[in-house]
Amino acid sequence: MEKSKFDITHKRKLLYKRKRKRQLIFRLCVILSGICILSLILLINNKNYVNKKIAFSSNNEDKIIVCIDPGHGDWDTGAKGLSGSLEKDIVLDISLKLGKILEENEIKVIYTRTNDLLPWVETANDSLKERIRISEIFKADLFISIHCNSNLDDKDSKGAETWYKNNDENSKKLAQTIQNSLKELNYTEDRGLKTYESKDDALAVLELNKNIPVLLELGFLSNSYDEKYLKSDSGQESVAKALSKSILQYVEENKDIISELRKK
């Protein structure tokens, strides 16, 4: 009797041990399955993320890249307007408005500056060359330098003009498309296209740029009519719209030329 009681207790203990062992194995299996499922989810998500990144970058590479260069900045105020407006502020406002519209139209926009600061100037010997270097680093297809004129000796001087790179038909064509849209806007006189004759007179941002560059002089801040229009929010908005319209038109009509230039 004693012996069988011992056997039963021993058996119960054994059974209990086996039950615990099974429970432990079951819990271990549940934990391992959980880890496997979690790893699988992370793997799938990661794969999707990588795919999305590739898709995004390839899409981005197809975009036309426009470098907008608001002239001057910081200590370099540029021209001073009759009422005290500064060229560096007016061209920055117009540049940001223009960039926003271009971005809304699937253009990738690079700026040489987006505020009054020129952080790169301390390390650059030449501010103009540094602007070109920025457009080269980001592989810009077009380079749009935005400025305003001034002639304090003749305050009647007014009008918009667009400069192109000498002996460069692509630059000239872009300049013509832009100048046409400024003329259509009819806020000032049409001073037409300009270029330089010799390399000594060349504008650095045009001559040294390997993409398709233009430089705009949107009006004379020394002229009260031009200054009033260019410093007003509505005037800046209209100029930005006209510029974006002409840039988009040029891009649309010259995609083949732009993609050829990219290969060089």
Ligand SMILES: [Zn+2]
């Ligand atoms: Zn200027």
